[in-house]
Amino acid sequence: AQSVAQPEDQVNVAEGNPLTVKCTYSVSGNPYLFWYVQYPNRGLQFLLKYITGDNLVKGSYGFEAEFNKSQTSFHLKKPSALVSDSALYFCAVRDDGNKLVFGAGTILRVKS
Amino acid sequence: GAVVSQHPSWVICKSGTSVKIECRSLDFQATTMFWYRQFPKQSLMLMATSNEGSKATYEQGVEKDKFLINHASLTLSTLTVTSAHPEDSSFYICSARERESGYGYTFGSGTRLTVV
Numbered sequence: 001a002q003s004v005a006q007p008e009d010q011v012n013v014a015e016g017n018p019l020t021v022k023c024t025y026s027v028s029g030n031p032y033l034f035w036y037v038q039y040p041n042r043g044l045q046f047l048l049k050y051i052t053g054d055n056l057v058k059g060s061y062g063f064e065a066e067f068n069k070s071q072t073s074f075h076l077k078k079p080s081a082l083v084s085d086s087a088l089y090f091c092a093v094r095d096d097g098n099k100l101v102f103g104a105g106t107i108l109r110v111k112s
Numbered sequence: 113g114a115v116v117s118q119h120p121s122w123v124i125c126k127s128g129t130s131v132k133i134e135c136r137s138l139d140f141q142a143t144t145m146f147w148y149r150q151f152p153k154q155s156l157m158l159m160a161t162s163n164e165g166s167k168a169t170y171e172q173g174v175e176k177d178k179f180l181i182n183h184a185s186l187t188l189s190t191l192t193v194t195s196a197h198p199e200d201s202s203f204y205i206c207s208a209r210e211r212e213s214g215y216g217y218t219f220g221s222g223t224r225l226t227v228v
Contacts, residue, residue: 034217043118043205043219044156090155098209099146100217102155 118220
């Protein structure tokens with residue numbers, strides 16, 4: 001079965017510093033990977049996805065993610081964090097039934 | 113981009129009553145709609161998957177008679193929580209899978225249900 005793991009419950013970073021939110025995956029076959037962000041009492045906003053092609057995927061709001069097949073990772077990154085980036089981030093993988101399987105989520109806190 | 117409109121954004125109801133939540137895909141056809149439930153500070157739990165014109169497929173442990181899902185058209189899906197109880201209080205989110213733009217997934221803004 002497809003699954004993703006987000007090993008960090010929370011990530012703290014200072015404004016202006018680079019940020020990384022980690023995600024590892026376990027799939028049979030080719031992985032379809034996604035990152036979403038959720039603000040309080042809101043739905044999920046799409047950030048980026050990896051289907052095939054370049055390992056470095058660029059997404060919304062300056063975020064990017066690097067697909068690493070050997071390490072089965074798909075970490076979310078941003079060169080310079082903003083306070084407004086503080087939110088809950090979910091990594092997800094599409095399973096065989098076209099359903100998204102989500103990680104537990106990582107709270108990102110950016111302090112000024 | 114694709115937008116899914118979810119209503120209401122919040123609702124308070126009395127125990128024993130039913131509540132309907134609507135999700136409409138704007139400007140695209142949602143071949144598949146997913147319904148999730150999210151508890152505070154937790155991940156999304158898939159409740160059911162519905163395809164237009166067919167019966168919903170429920171995940172294990174989800175009561176299909178309690179959470180009625182209808183997907184009568186390619187742009188509208190509804191979730192009805194029947195005979196609601198306080199333990200049904202939660203955040204419910206829909207997600208539409210769009211056919212036209214590479215089968216991405218677009219989420220509604222969520223509904224906060226409080227049963228008193």
